[in-house]
Amino acid sequence: MKILVLNCGSSSLKYQLFAMPEEAVLIKGTVEKIGSDDAIHAYKTDGQKGETVSEILDHREAIRQVVAALTSPEVGVLKEAAEITAVGHRVVHGGERFSLSTLINGEVKQAIRDTFDLAPLHNPANLLGIEAMEEVLPAVPQVAVFDTAFHQTMPMEHFLYPIPYVLYQRHKVRRYGFHGTSHRYVTSRVPALVGRDVTGLKVISCHIGNGASVAAIWRGRSIDTSMGMTPLEGLMMGTRSGDIDPSIHEYVMEKEGLTFDELNSMLNKHSGLYGVSGITGDMRQIVEERSKGNTRAGVAFSMYTYRIRKYIGAYAAAMNGVDVILFTAGVGENSPLLRRSVLERLTYLGIEVDDRANEEGKGERLITTPNSKVAVCVIPTNEELMIARDTNSLVTGLSTTPDRDSISFDT
Numbered sequence: 154m155k156i157l158v159l160n161c162g163s164s165s166l167k168y169q170l171f172a173m174p175e176e177a178v179l180i181k182g183t184v185e186k187i188g189s190d191d192a193i194h195a196y197k198t199d200g201q202k203g204e205t206v207s208e209i210l211d212h213r214e215a216i217r218q219v220v221a222a223l224t225s226p227e228v229g230v231l232k233e234a235a236e237i238t239a240v241g242h243r244v245v246h247g248g249e250r251f252s253l254s255t256l257i258n259g260e261v262k263q264a265i266r267d268t269f270d271l272a273p274l275h276n277p278a279n280l281l282g283i284e285a286m287e288e289v290l291p292a293v294p295q296v297a298v299f300d301t302a303f304h305q306t307m308p309m310e311h312f313l314y315p316i317p318y319v320l321y322q323r324h325k326v327r328r329y330g331f332h333g334t335s336h337r338y339v340t341s342r343v344p345a346l347v348g349r350d351v352t353g354l355k356v357i358s359c360h361i362g363n364g365a366s367v368a369a370i371w372r373g374r375s376i377d378t379s380m381g382m383t384p385l386e387g388l389m390m391g392t393r394s395g396d397i398d399p400s401i402h403e404y405v406m407e408k409e410g411l412t413f414d415e416l417n418s419m420l421n422k423h424s425g426l427y428g429v430s431g432i433t434g435d436m437r438q439i440v441e442e443r444s445k446g447n448t449r450a451g452v453a454f455s456m457y458t459y460r461i462r463k464y465i466g467a468y469a470a471a472m473n474g475v476d477v478i479l480f481t482a483g484v485g486e487n488s489p490l491l492r493r494s495v496l497e498r499l500t501y502l503g504i505e506v507d508d509r510a511n512e513e514g515k516g517e518r519l520i521t522t523p524n525s526k527v528a529v530c531v532i533p534t535n536e537e538l539m540i541a542r543d544t545n546s547l548v549t550g551l552s553t554t555p556d557r558d559s560i561s562f563d564t
């Protein structure tokens with residue numbers, strides 16, 4: 154059985170084709186700069202790499218190109234498109250409706266549309282990908298895997314905001330949380346790394362990529378997370394502000410004469426590492442500039458790590474302890490400096506970093522010493538594999554994993 158996994162962004166598309174249930178990746182690729190005449194489609198199979206640059210004006214055209222590439226004799230991963238048994242999509246916002254992955258039908262698409270306002274950077278692109286796929290492969294079942302689903306176990310006192318309750322009743326204003334597929338994947342790897350079942354553990358998972366979030370995971374279930382109603386709350390990110398005083402909005406709009414759209418764009422695209430450094434939202438470049446003595450890059454880096462540390466402290470307090478801390482995603486997986494800077498002032502938790510494992514190790518590993526009271530792990534995330542697994546389960550009629558009703562949380 155071949156499952157195609159799609160992650161559609163506003164101007165890009167990432168895909169992987171899996172052979173299931175073996176979980177073998179047959180090809181992975183990206184199409185970037187969709188909507189331009191020099192869009193780039195890059196892919197990698199077991200034996201070869203390829204790249205083409207061409208005009209790709211929309212997602213439908215991008216998906217057509219991807220399917221054509223999969224079936225082309227040069228790439229050689231499929232003889233015909235009909236070999237694709239199902240397509241799994243990353244969908245960022247599932248509102249309160251979805252606590253598990255689901256087969257897509259008209260009603261599910263409407264539910265995705267209903268949350269456009271809550272995830273304007275993500276959901277419209279996700280739906281475009283679904284509709285484009287329906288046109289290109291009309292007979293193939295499609296599955297939505299939501300970033301928000303894993304966090305639907307949060308208890309009410311953690312997901313409500315302290316504003317009039319009627320806003321939750323009327324407009325579903327509440328914390329949803331994101332990156333759930335990633336937090337779920339890395340949590341599933343904990344037993345293999347620490348030799349204990351997660352049901353007995355207090356885990357803090359740090360997904361530090363372009364977007365970044367921390368989750369408190371108690372007995373395998375998310376009980377709190379730093380992103381909120383939208384993916385703007387919480388940690389400082391590449392270009393997003395994360396937590397700020399809400400009064401800043403009105404003040405800055407007035408002082409700078411900004412519209413709501415401009416303010417929104419400032420907070421989502423011109424803040425975070427980029428906004429503070431004035432240079433870039435890319436952590437690799439921040440680290441480089443900081444090492445050359447650029448003060449603002451240095452401040453941006455310190456703010457970024459400080460805020461991760463604060464959330465770790467908050468969630469250790471929320472769970473009355475922590476047994477395992479996980480680092481994942483682009484920055485979390487690849488920057489020993491980031492991990493060291495976050496962990497060096499967490500010695501009060503009894504954390505003892507194994508510097509060699511942190512600096513020189515590769516891939517999935519423990520980066521603390523046997524004496525450390527908290528096990529800290531690096532786990533490369535694999536959202537695509539989780540999507541392929543859920544898609545496989547749904548199309549073969551198995552239920553998707555666990556019973557994850559809302560919980561009453563008590564440490």
Ligand SMILES: Nc1ncnc2c1ncn2[C@@H]1O[C@H](COP(=O)(O)OP(=O)(O)O)[C@@H](O)[C@H]1O
Pocket residue numbers: 361362363364391434435436437438440482483484487488
């Ligand atoms: N070696 C590295 N050191 C520091 N940051 C890195 C490294 N490699 C990748 N990154 C950072 O990871 C981020 C991208 O993370 P990723 O999880 O791929 O994001 P997304 O999925 O949101 O596109 C970028 O800011 C990039 O600079």
Ligand SMILES: CC(=O)OP(=O)(O)O
Pocket residue numbers: 245275300331332362363364365384
């Ligand atoms: C939800 C979210 O922030 O996703 P990403 O990190 O992919 O932007």
Ligand SMILES: [Mg+2]
Pocket residue numbers: 362363482
């Ligand atoms: Mg990501």
